[in-house]
Amino acid sequence: MSYAHPEYLVDTEWVANHLNDANVRVIESDEDPLLYAIGHIPGAVQVDWFSTLQHPLRRDFVTKEQFEEVASTLGITNDTTVVFYGDKSNWFACYALWLFQYYGHTNVKIMNGGRTKWEQEKRPLVKEVPSYARTTYSAKEADKSIRAFRDDIFKQIETKRPMVDVRSPKEYSGELTHMPNYPQEGATRGGHIPGAVSIPWSQAVNEADATFKTTEELVALYEGKNIKPDGEIIAYCRIGERSSLTWFVLKYLLGYEKVKNYDGSWTEWGNLVDAPIEK
Amino acid sequence: MTLPTKLQEIVDDIASMSREEKLETLIAYAESMPDLPERFKDERSKMEPVPECMTPVFIIAEKLESGGIFFHLDIPPQSPTVRGLASILTNGLNGCSLEEIISVPADFYIPMNLQEAVSQQRINGFIGVLAHMKQAAVKASS
Known part of the structure; x- marks a missing residue:
């Protein structure tokens, strides 16, 4: 029996085959934010649950406008397929995905197995931080x-x-x-x-x-x-x-x-x- | 408060850094932490565990012939933030006397303003590591 919405999940092989796909943005979101700097999937950008996604002052998430700024800076368009992965069985990858859904970005996926599986399969990790051309992202009203x-x-x-x-x-x-x-x-x-x-x-x-x-x-x-x-x-x-x-x-x-x-x-x-x- | 010279130097150094430099320094510290020496690999049960940290952190202290204390830490590479923070302590305290180590106040880290680079929960774990290093040092001296 397959999952109800298998399109929300990709495996490590799929990600390895889409590293140069301009319509795909791979995002690492970890419990330990320094892991990204130690080595990440080639071309992946980082979203930290705390410093990127939390409101700087209140206990809340970034506002819609701040979220638009985050997505634009990461070179994400409203049509980009965003794939999340991370440490600790994808806890924070799911958290980041949830927040993207909250602001209406529904074309999102989790890389099954996260960092753990990618590392186990000895797939490449790099230190080079990619930069993507800035986009103009427009978020939807929060999906309560x-x-x-x-x-x-x-x-x-x-x-x-x-x-x-x-x-x-x-x-x-x-x-x-x-x-x-x-x-x-x-x-x-x-x-x-x-x-x-x-x-x-x-x-x-x-x-x-x-x-x-x-x-x-x-x-x-x-x-x-x-x-x-x-x-x-x-x-x-x-x-x-x-x-x-x-x-x-x-x-x-x-x-x-x-x-x-x-x-x-x-x-x-x-x-x-x-x-x-x-x- | 008087900190051991090396630890004071590290605190002053980090205090003067930007957020980005702090993160880079933590990564460098994490990567430079030596592996646990072979002779301790089967002695986990004798090491001091640090339950305040999310990741399994083990500490063992040895008394050197000079009378100073030397710490060995075992922290998985999957936890670079914890490794980097703990490395500040081993770099700053290795070779110090028991008295110097136990008199390091729990709030010595405040001037480094680490909270602009890492979350408060990490800093609390860091204080946990210091407390357990003190206990390991006492154990090694008795």
Whole structure:
């Protein structure tokens, strides 16, 4: 059984064959932003989840105009096929893809396996930073149908709609108020949003080569926890990066139509006064 | 506060750099970090783990004949930011005495203004590495 929208995924071979394709822009987006400088896919540009995609002042993403500037600088046109890849099983590649979708760039793909697989296959990595002729990109109004805000969470609780908590089991149970090994991105309260089920993001990928699991495995994983295709689902984690991967899996690999990513996630909910919490 | 001379030099140097230069310096530090010597490769259990870091970071300290402490760190190449930051510490502290090492204040990094180059979570991991280097140094001296 193939994925619901296989056009959102390419393999490393496809990328290797499109390195000189002017209609394709390959973007590296990593958890460790220095990895790009150490070596990246020839011709790839870098988008850093923090310094490129976050608003410089507020806790929010860049504005539509700022996003247009980012895309124009990277030589992306409204027709460019944008392929994302990165470290850590493509966490931040999915996060960047989600934000491109948010501003209406729908011609996007993930390179299955990310840096891990590309390196395992001993494909070339270079240090040379490419430059592309500036374009004039015009973004669409933000697509709020893929982004959840805190008020959406209160409604979700009230209407008993499904939520997926993709953090580690100890974060879900409230034993930890932060991701294992990330003590600094904490919250003043531990636990999870009432009604959310725990399906850690990592269960959707193969540890060996960072590729996504098969449709059959993914169906068993999510439907087994009552996360069904017709549900109006919200996924969250700590800052919204791991849940971007789950959002990608549900939306494009399994074809669920109504899935939102709650980027405020636990660093908002676990600090929000008067918000209900379960342990 | 008085830092060991070498560490103070590195702090002053980095403090004077632009954001781009800081990033380049971190990469150079990451790439110049030596591999863990063969003799420690089977001794992970004796090394000091750093749970504050996302990546597996292991530290071992040896006492030199001169009385100074020498650190060996094991950090995967897939984590250049952590390697680069940790390298600031090994470059600045290797050969120092236990007293010099443990008296490095946890906020010594502030003048370097690293937060313009790396995220706050990295800096906290960096402070974690320093704390565990101090513990490893104490262990090596006892």
